[in-house]
Amino acid sequence: MDTSDKNIFVTQPLLPPLEEFIPYLEKIWNNKILTNNGPFHQQLEAELSKYLGVKYISLFCNGTIALITALQALRITGEVITTPYSFVASTHALWWNNIKPVFVDIEPDFFTLDPAKIEAAITPNTTAILPVHVYGNPCKMEEIHKIADTYGLKVIYDACHTFGVTQDDLPVLNFGDLSVMSFHATKVYNTFEGGAIVCHDQNMKKRIDNLKNFGFAGETTVVAPGINAKMNEVQSAMGLLQLKTIDIAIGKRKRIAEQYRNKLQGIEGLKFLDDIKGVKHCYSYFPILIDKEKYGKTRDQVYDELKKQNIFGRRYFYPLISQFPTYRGLESAKPGNLTIAEKITEEVICLPIYPDLDKITITAICNLLVK
Numbered sequence: 001m002d003t004s005d006k007n008i009f010v011t012q013p014l015l016p017p018l019e020e021f022i023p024y025l026e027k028i029w030n031n032k033i034l035t036n037n038g039p040f041h042q043q044l045e046a047e048l049s050k051y052l053g054v055k056y057i058s059l060f061c062n063g064t065i066a067l068i069t070a071l072q073a074l075r076i077t078g079e080v081i082t083t084p085y086s087f088v089a090s091t092h093a094l095w096w097n098n099i100k101p102v103f104v105d106i107e108p109d110f111f112t113l114d115p116a117k118i119e120a121a122i123t124p125n126t127t128a129i130l131p132v133h134v135y136g137n138p139c140k141m142e143e144i145h146k147i148a149d150t151y152g153l154k155v156i157y158d159a160c161h162t163f164g165v166t167q168d169d170l171p172v173l174n175f176g177d178l179s180v181m182s183f184h185a186t187k188v189y190n191t192f193e194g195g196a197i198v199c200h201d202q203n204m205k206k207r208i209d210n211l212k213n214f215g216f217a218g219e220t221t222v223v224a225p226g227i228n229a230k231m232n233e234v235q236s237a238m239g240l241l242q243l244k245t246i247d248i249a250i251g252k253r254k255r256i257a258e259q260y261r262n263k264l265q266g267i268e269g270l271k272f273l274d275d276i277k278g279v280k281h282c283y284s285y286f287p288i289l290i291d292k293e294k295y296g297k298t299r300d301q302v303y304d305e306l307k308k309q310n311i312f313g314r315r316y317f318y319p320l321i322s323q324f325p326t327y328r329g330l331e332s333a334k335p336g337n338l339t340i341a342e343k344i345t346e347e348v349i350c351l352p353i354y355p356d357l358d359k360i361t362i363t364a365i366c367n368l369l370v371k
């Protein structure tokens with residue numbers, strides 16, 4: 001089939017019917033509360049914490065500022081161990097806190113931070129580990145927490161790719177000291193832009209809420225040099241509406257992943273990730289790996305060929321964060337320290353996946369990949 005008449009991007013934002021949004025806007029116009037912990041904000045915190053199965057959630061204007069604030073909330077300083085295989089904001093959040101990122105390689109199965117390599121990177125200045133549940137696959141959390149406990153380190157998960165993901169029926173968001181989410185337009189669940197920090201006790205929730213509102217703890221009390229990171233009422237209203245259809249959206253993503261797997265299995269030199277036993281996934285991305293020797297083409301050749309047919313896959317995550325000029329001078333970024341990440345970044349393409357992606361387009365994409 002010919003897909004050349006329309007562009008197919010890696011994702012398309014989930015949007016509710018416009019007419020369903022209008023009554024929410026009318027409420028905002030009537031009560032004239034636009035932000036500052038308004039009624040929709042409060043309602044969304046309540047509904048999201050219930051949906052996600054977490055104790056406390058604090059909404060943010062976006063995921064990056066939530067990450068920056070999470071590090072502030074725990075007073076993280078010095079060095080933090082993190083993964084080079086992520087969206088660049090995971091490391092930028094460290095830089096904005098004057099923290100030195102120490103990159104540790106990923107494991108080869110699901111490309112999350114490799115616990116076996118963490119200990120060697122710990123120094124007297126290490127205060128925390130910042131792993132990423134990349135593509136929504138849970139990190140090897142048990143092993144990470146064992147190390148964190150031994151060395152007295154905090155664990156902050158970048159959970160920007162996970163929405164509603166559970167492992168053995170437990171929400172992954174409940175692990176670690178804090179988890180940070182993104183509700184950006186491109187994510188499984190969006191509030192246009194948005195984000196959140198998940199925490200496990202009331203004092204921490206209060207501290208985070210203060211930090212996101214300039215550090216105000218009362219009308220005339222400022223307890224920290226906080227920031228303005230609040231989610232506004234329009235975003236919160238969007239979030240409430242999106243929550244109504246999120247299960248359907250994730251169900252559709254699951255079926256798309258299944259169709260890709262059916263059609264792409266057994267192709268020499270083309271690999272994809274399977275679901276993990278006991279994990280309820282959210283299917284945020286569908287990465288494939290191209291082995292240039294076995295497949296007979298490089299990843300970039302495949303990427304370009306798809307592009308010629310107006311299929312815009314994305315090379316998430318290429319380059320590695322450690323390869324950007326800002327970070328490549330770091331000792332831990334040196335070639336040879338991150339060999340698995342360096343290999344995967346040359347092989348990966350994320351194929352389009354979003355609820356309204358139709359079967360005909362999926363078939364067309366797969367036909368281009370079958371040699």
Ligand SMILES: *Cc1c(COP(=O)(O)O)cnc(C)c1O
Binds near residue numbers: 064087089160195
């Ligand atoms: C999207 C994303 C972020 C940043 O979130 P924003 O809401 O866009 O600021 C951070 N880390 C990862 C892994 C992401 O995918």
